[in-house]
Each structure stands twice: as structure tokens, then as C-alpha cells.
Amino acid sequence: MDRQTKTVATLVGVVAFMGAMSFAAVPLYDWFCRVTGYGGATNTASADSDRVLDQTIRIRFDASLDRDMPWEFRPAQREVEVRIGETGLAFYEAYNPTDRPIAGTASYNVTPYSAGRYFSKIQCFCFEMQVLQPGERVQMPVTYYVDPEIVNDREAKFVHTITLSYTFYETELPEEEISQLGTEPRETVN
Numbered sequence: 001m002d003r004q005t006k007t008v009a010t011l012v013g014v015v016a017f018m019g020a021m022s023f024a025a026v027p028l029y030d031w032f033c034r035v036t037g038y039g040g041a042t043n044t045a046s047a048d049s050d051r052v053l054d055q056t057i058r059i060r061f062d063a064s065l066d067r068d069m070p071w072e073f074r075p076a077q078r079e080v081e082v083r084i085g086e087t088g089l090a091f092y093e094a095y096n097p098t099d100r101p102i103a104g105t106a107s108y109n110v111t112p113y114s115a116g117r118y119f120s121k122i123q124c125f126c127f128e129m130q131v132l133q134p135g136e137r138v139q140m141p142v143t144y145y146v147d148p149e150i151v152n153d154r155e156a157k158f159v160h161t162i163t164l165s166y167t168f169y170e171t172e173l174p175e176e177e178i179s180q181l182g183t184e185p186r187e188t189v190n
Helices: 003-036 113-118 148-152 175-181
Strands: 056-065 072-075 079-083 088-095 102-111 119-124 130-132 137-146 161-171
Touching (some): 088 130, 088 161, 102 113
Antiparallel strands (some): 072 088, 102 161
């Protein structure tokens, strides 16, 4: 192989490797955040905590919308105090003031980041896409607990307040919603 062919082959290999890594970056980063709690990623749980401590912690709730999302979205309560390990239930309210159905997906995080790995959601509206009809107002629940292991973490044991934040983004309507409308989906502007 001559020098030019080796250079081209090397460059093609580098580009292919970089492309593959860019596709793998999002799932790998998501996995890393869920395992470590980095970036405020939370855990999911299939059941309540197996123990409850006498120690309490304050949970604050925050809500925001992507700038192109036309819904109104807010927490039903701003904060609660729960015992560590106790199952909590909070509600967020969403309202679609438009004249068309709108689908939305919520992203979330927990601050401080050191508490993310100990904040466990049992059920959450954020696990699925939400579709609100024109003028529809809904109460969306989130069931959670703070893992008692937080008191053994050398950094997180000093956390007295955890903030759970959600941001809703508009997404494409599911096919069944589109077929009920009898119209073509609207393009989402980014």
C-alpha cells in the first residue's frame, strides 16, 4: 500500500470511529449518570423502600417548559418534608391552552447532584409521553422515596433539601392521535 492510500484509510477509520462514538455517547452518558447519580440522574424502583428512618428531608418541586412548548406546567405543591425512606406522592399540573392536541415528554434531574443516586422514583409521569387534548388540564403524579443509604454517603449525608425538577418538551403526536385527527402531524420547530 502506498503512503496516500494508508493516509486515506487511516482518515476513513478515524471518521468511522468518531461517528460510532457519537452514536454511543448518549446511551453511555445516560447509563453513567444513572449508575453514579452524576448530573442529578435519579433511580427507578419497583417498590417502596424496605426501611424508614426518623430523620426527615425536605423535597422541593420545580417545573419549566422548553421555550417552544405551549403548555402551562407547574407543581401542585412547592415543597414537602418526608422521612428518609418514606414513600412520598407529589403532583404536577399541566394544561394545554391551545386548540390542538399536544404531546410532551419530560426530562428531569435532582439537585444537589450528590443526592441523585438516592432519589428513587416508583411511578412517574415522566416515564411516558403525555398527550393533552385542547383545553385539557391534568394532575400528573410522581411516587418517590429517598433511599436511607443517603445517610451513609460521605457527601450526600449533609443534604437537607432535594429539588426535583422537570422540563417538558413538545414531541410528535403518536400515530393513533394523528389518525383520530385525520390530519398530518405539525412540524415541530427547533
